[in-house]
Amino acid sequence: MCAESTPAPVTPPTQTEPGLVTGLVVFAGTLMVVVGVFHALVGIAALVDDKIYVTTPNYIYSADIAMWGWLHLLLGILVAVVGIAVLRGRAWGRVVGIGLGALGLVANFLFIPYHPLWSVLIIALEVAIIWALATYRDARDDTS
Template identity: 50%
Template sequence: MASHASGNRSGAAVRSSARTGIGIGSGWLVFAGVLMIFGGLMTLLAGIAAIAKDDVFVTTRNYVYEFDITGWGWLHLIMGVVITLAGVALFQGATWARVVGVGLAGLAMLANFLWIPYAPLWAVVLIAINGFVIWALCTAPSPSER
């Protein structure tokens, strides 16, 4: 089917040109990489906001997972940097970035679930983004399938 869509190019030429793209060969990995970079930068910005000025976020009383806002800020800052770097590594074709990306997205989902009382909309958006990252990384074909 790929040879019909490419006009007069043969199937082998289509397969070889797909491999020479940006080194990852799958739209799902590009999608996951973009979302990881975007979500990582959003997490990083939330961390900076929490560290810079504690009164940006409203704290709730009697929350089961009550932590210091500055501590949450540092956690989000570090996670944001690592998630962004793993997203960039996906564009380099690093296989380890897929495994690390799934783990980091899962941890980010957990951290943002605990962050809901402080920034509800922001946390829910980041949970959804990380869910899409996990889905895209898990459904992308492996290098042996391409």
């Protein structure tokens, strides 16, 4: 006679955590593309008409509006490209995305005197991007 073995108990998969994590990465990648386009539009606006932004003569971090235009345009292109890499599941995209998010935070903090409400909004979006990318955990890495 054959000895019957009892099957191992089946534990139901937890749908909330992997779905949430995947959702956060999709959220971060999509938000990176949107923020990249926003950066690029701000940069183009500064390059086309430098009178569009308020200049503050005694601001300690003052710079030429054209410099801000090029900075935002290049940063926007980089953020959008890395956002696409994040959406495609590239690990380097998440790491570079965190770095670009931090760079975007600093750039928009220094840009506050020129466009305060816009800069604060983009800073909040950059924080959300960094948080979503930093909390990523691959569902395959879960051993519990």
